[in-house]
């Protein structure tokens with residue numbers, strides 16, 4: 001049985017630049033705008049993203065379920081939902097916990113697989129924009145900005161390596177330079 005991880009002091013967390021990214025992620029995920037996230041929040045995300053169904057959809061459900069379980073473990077106070085502040089603190093604690101690196105990588109890969117509808121192991125601009133809109137984005141300009149941000153080698157497509165690097169940057173970068181929550185499947 002995994003033990004809850006102690007949370008940091010709130011006043012220390014407030015100075016962490018990643019809190020801005022994680023607050024935005026909360027807002028993108030809280031689609032019913034009730035100020036809380038619950039396990040069911042991720043089912044809504046899967047429904048939005050998972051038009052094709054099948055194996056990829058169940059992999060995504062599994063990844064999000066593991067992610068939620070880890071978030072609640074890092075929250076450590078029990079209960080069934082997280083407020084924005086609780087979500088940000090739990091995600092910051094999760095990001096600092098090296099034992100969750102495998103989970104982060106699996107999530108990145110399953111979200112990538114969901115976005116990738118073609119046969120090649122990369123996202124074209126069209127695939128990416130479709131994925132961005134399914135994830136809640138409405139703005140073509142924002143989709144293209146996120147595409148450019150994630151196309152680290154600038155070859156006009158988002159490879160799996162590009163996408164995974166985007167997820168790592170999102171989770172672990174100290175600076176607030178990367179703001180796109182698309183790597184989580186939510187915009």
Ligand SMILES: [Ca+2]
Pocket residue numbers: 029030031032033034035036037038041
């Ligand atoms: Ca909600």
Ligand SMILES: [Ca+2]
Pocket residue numbers: 150151152153154155156157158159162
């Ligand atoms: Ca690329």
